[in-house]
Amino acid sequence: MKTSLLVLLLVGVLSSGRAHAQQRINFDEFYTVKEPTANVATQETTSTPIDLFWDQVDEAVxxxxxxxxxxxxxxHQxxxxxxxxxxxxxxxxxxxIAANDPQGRCGNTRAAVLRRDSSTNVTMSPSGCTVSRGTWEDPYTGGRFTDARDLQIDHFVPLKNAYISGAxxxxxxxxxxxxxYLGNKFHLLAVEGTENMRKSDRGPDGYVxxxxxxxxxxxxxxxxxxxIWSLGLTPPEKAAIEELVQDNHCTATELAYTQSDLAKQRRFIADNKDLCQ
Known part of the structure; x- marks a missing residue:
């Protein structure tokens, strides 16, 4: 009996050690998206084949x-x-948190995203705190949903990924x-629950x-x-993104961003730095 208990304890310790090991990654280099205002004097800039097609960008931009x-x-080395x-x-x-409830009541960020992403007026629960029904198009699967219980709110770059890449x-x-964060419409998304669990905390090198x-x-x-959040990318993450861009024939226009849009996001972060107490 004592021997069996000792074995179970050892298995538990080893399992815990493996779990912690799985939560850690270690590279001797990483990448960040290059900003127009970045100081390139001390950084090695890399470009990709998409730059060769920069003239595809709509002149109306x-x-x-x-x-x-x-x-x-x-x-970055x-x-x-x-x-x-x-x-x-x-x-x-x-x-x-409940700070994102426009009525200042009990609705939390999940309810705020469900209200925002529904193409029809939502139905609230009797308590008025949670969303029960609406009409949502899940961009991950292309499916349409009317029951909020079928949906989860996805952190587009998952919390764990953000944590180990700078947060x-x-x-x-x-x-x-x-x-x-509700500073834009893609940081948090209402998506089909099973698909969100399939994505888990993986980046584009493990999920699309x-x-x-x-x-x-x-x-x-x-x-x-x-x-926006100055988070890094691992070498496999960057390589997977570049490969997927080529495989999906993504255009330069689709992979463009403006300095003014980035500035607006950074300003929103600064203006809401005390949202959480």
């Missing part, structure tokens, strides 16, 4: 706001991903804001949505979140 490619990267403290959702990011250095308020028509937009939004 306001060039005065400095349009740039999301597929231009700065290379430094240790990346091996955070000191293993990721813990509740400890590091907290949960949904571990933020304070708790900033991480909470990231977890509840089955809806092929959405994949170029998915890649662009992934890179936008990364640059």
């Amino acid at each position: 306001e060039w005065g706001s400095r349009v740039y490619s999301l597929l231009s990267f700065d290379h 430094a240790t990346f991903g091996n955070v000191l403290e293993p990721y813990n959702r509740m400890k590091h990011f907290g949960t949904w 571990d250095k933020w304070n708790k308020k900033k991480r909470c804001l990231y977890a509840n 949505p089955p809806n092929r028509a959405y994949q170029c937009q998915y890649l662009a939004q992934w890179l936008k979140v990364k640059v």
Whole structure:
């Protein structure tokens, strides 16, 4: 009996060790999306084949706001991903907050996203705190849903991915804001629950949505979140994105971003730095 108990304890310890190991990644280099204002003097800039097709960008785009490619990267030779403290959702990011309820009542960020993404007026629960019905188009699967119970709110760049790619250095308020961010319509998305669980915390090197028509937009939004929050990309993550861009024949226009849009997002972050108390 004592021997069996000892074996179980050892298995538990080893399993716990493996779980912690799985939460850590370690590279001796990483990438960031190159910003127009970046100081390139101390950084090695890499470009991709998409730059050769930059003339595809619609001339109607306001060039005065400095349009740039999301597929231009700065290379950093430094240790990346091996955070000191293993990721813990509740400890590091907290949960949904009620501060995003426009009525200032009990509705939390989940309810706010469901209201925003529904193409029809939503039906609230008797308590008025949660959304029960509406009409949602899931961009990941292309499916249409009317029951909110079928949906989960996806952090487009998952919390764990954000944590190990830079958010571990933020304070708790900033991480909470990231977890509840409504500064744009793609940071948080209402998607089919099973598909969201299939995505889990994986990046484009491990997951892309089955809806092929959405994949170029998915890649662009992934890179936008990364640059808005100054998060890094691992070498496999960057390589997968570049390969998927080519495989899906994504255009330069789809992978473009403007300096003014980036500035608006950074301003929203600054203006809401105390949203979480």
